[in-house]
Amino acid sequence: AQSVAQPEDQVNVAEGNPLTVKCTYSVSGNPYLFWYVQYPNRGLQFLLKYITGDNLVKGSYGFEAEFNKSQTSFHLKKPSALVSDSALYFCAVRAHTGRRALTFGSGTRLQVQP
């Protein structure tokens, strides 16, 4: 079975400061890892993914994530937060083989204060 843990229900950060949203995963074999963002009353939007290769992945809107195999983590980061980054963030995992659907974490609400 595969699972994703997002240990923080909410992260608060001041505008201009760096932000980190944590994610750890459990999967058999090598993972495909994804981050999605959900704005109010909207569907999920793809931010970035890790498939293989460089552990640091860059995505949309200045976000990046670092894959750490030994810690089974895939934390989302941004050097300088914007108020418009305030949203609900989901980490998801899929194994290279087996079930094709994504397994999502419970989500982390990011609140960026002006």
Place this chain on the structure above:
Amino acid sequence: GAGVSQSPSNKVTEKGKDVELRCDPISGHTALYWYRQSLGQGLEFLIYFQGNSAPDKSGLPSDRFSAERTGGSVSTLTIQRTQQEDSAVYLCASSVSGTTNYEQYFGPGTRLTVT
């Protein structure tokens, strides 16, 4: 280009009634997924279609839930004899292919309320 569309955007129904939710995937995408997002919870996988292969129904919570995909494009999720615990946002997603690492693109969802 057009993204994934879902209809209706909101549905209120009485307990015990049947409902149908529709999903139009991105043109050319062979893989289609249904998820459910309950209040305060993450996304729960329901069912997955890939081309003409038999669907993966392993996430359907009960036999009241069913889905079909006609002509490899539009999909309909049907919930029979709705219960209050079925209230949730139902999200549809599509991807170029389910057999590789392509990301999934999500529709805006259908908010189902069972009274």
